[in-house]
Amino acid sequence: MNMTNTMNKSIRCLEQGHVTTPSGFTAGGVHTGLRKKKLDFGWLHSDIPAVAAGVYTTNTFQAAPLKVTQEAIEVDQKIQTIVCNSAIANACTGHIGYKNAKIMQEETAEKMNVAAHHVAVYSTGLIGEQLPMDKIKTGIEQMSEQSAYQVDAFEHAILTTDTVTKHAAVQCEIDGKTVTLGGAAKGSGMIEPNMATMLGFVTTDAVIEHEPLLKALRSVTDQTFNMITVDGDSSTNDSVLVLANQRAGNETLTEDHPDYPVFIQALTLLSEKLAQKIAEDGEGATKLIEVNVTNTHSVTAARKIAKSVISSNLVKTAVYGADPNWGRVVCAVGYSNEPVNPDLVDVFLGPVQVVSGGLPLAFDEEKATDYLKNKAIEITVDLHDGDESAKAWGCDLTYQYVTINASYRT
Structure with missing residues (x-):
């Protein structure tokens, strides 16, 4: 099931691409004990602060990490590091859960030598349990270890009941420059989008301003991530976040730029591929x-x-x-x-x-x-x-x- 034949011919899929394929991004993951054996703590990092845009669940019980992330983006619309744990959602956890999400943000910032408001925090897993912060801190302490810097480790660390990792990448031409977009996602159950669908992380080296990036994400989400369902349940933690670190060297994308539609088409193709992977990996699914x-x-x-x-x-x-x-x-x-x-x-x-x-x-x-x-x-x-x-x-x-x-x- 592919995009229609009207897709711009300058847009191409990268069969081996992933969320760190765009220039300037690294990712990693480790096991901290939140899960019995599987990786459970991951991070995604840009070598410079990246323009950020996000969409979030409309579930009334929005999890503490999403609140912290939205507050961070409001400061200057930039994020440099994303940190995410699986196993525990840190949702319905009150002021303690919010405080723990802030600690997760602040200690990650110190470890990665970035501003606290340039750290986005995500959690996924069981609702209603407090994060064991000793294990979270163990994960943060390992973030500087080069052996942990593997994109495959990040993709596995964010999973819950998923049976496979989900990643994709595409490239397009803007102002004669090659612009790359990569993505990673998790989602298998509690998939019924009302804004986003699950956890989705998209990276790009495009030069683009915050407002046109946010507008593009919202438009694309409505026709891709918001068009999948597994079981009719909308999670407390669902979100899609896009980071653009400006490395491609194209002229700044705005809505008036002649290649802005090309960027939207590329983002649509990437998002559709990730959305389909989530639907295909629905809990217990065979088709x-x-x-x-x-x-x-x-x-x-x-x-x-x-x-x-x-x-x-x-x-x-x-x-x-x-x-x-x-x-x-x-x-x-x-x-x-x-x-x-x-x-x-x-x-x-x-x-x-x-x-x-x-x-x-x-x-x-x-x-x-x-x-x-x-x-x-x-x-x-x-x-x-x-x-x-x-x-x-x-x-x-x-x-x-x-x-x-x-x-x-x-």
Whole structure:
């Protein structure tokens, strides 16, 4: 499942790229004892303060680290070091949790010899437990060890129930200069975006101001990270943060710059790849599902309908069981709270059309069933009511999802 063919030809994917592919970024990770054996403390560092922009969960119980990070960015819109622990979310922890997040920020700043307000703090994991600060400090103490400076270690250190690391990188041409964007993300459960989706870290060596960077991130998030779901739960800690350290040497990007759309396209491609990796790695998932809603009267409507279908547990279980039960798809379209003319709707399961003009078609059931056994499934809903479209991504719902979440604390 790739971006459309209209993607600017100057934008290319880097198959081996990651969050430290852009110039001037390093990353690392260590084990501190927050988890039994796995890496649990990671950091991402720019050799100079980078212009920063973030989006954050709209969950009312926003975790302490996100508050500290937002306060830091407000000072001068720059971040140089990101520090993140897994296992414990530091959410619903009151004034003690906030104090611990500040300590995490301040001691990282001292260790890395950067300003405290240039440190972003993130945590992910179990809600309601205080951070064991002795272990956090153990991680901070190891941040100067060269042996720990491995991007793979960072990618593993931020994971919770994820089964794989998630990274991507792209390059584009701006002012004749090569601009690189890299990203790392974590997310497997509690994925239902309301601003962001999980923890996502994007780096770039582009020269860009804060406001156009933030505007680009918000726009891109709405069509990528905000268009995935795993289980309908929006976490307390979800965020996406972009750092731009100005190393590429292009003319400063603003909304008036002729190559600003190219940068947005590159950020979109990177974000879409990370978003798809999260959806594909949903807890217990065996299949990636893409819902493509076409020919609607507005982008907003297309997005709401796509999210309605991808969020349906009945659709997700039908895909898991390779059951071409198209009725579940049209049902989800119908309760999306968007105006739809049922007499115009077509539905496709991959190459197999199952509904035409709102009515069932005689279709090859065996062919449709065989298609739904694939690892990547595309469901298309054509509303014949305009020229706007949107895509959403999710995964099937399996027995394993229940098993994982029935014993998450134990």
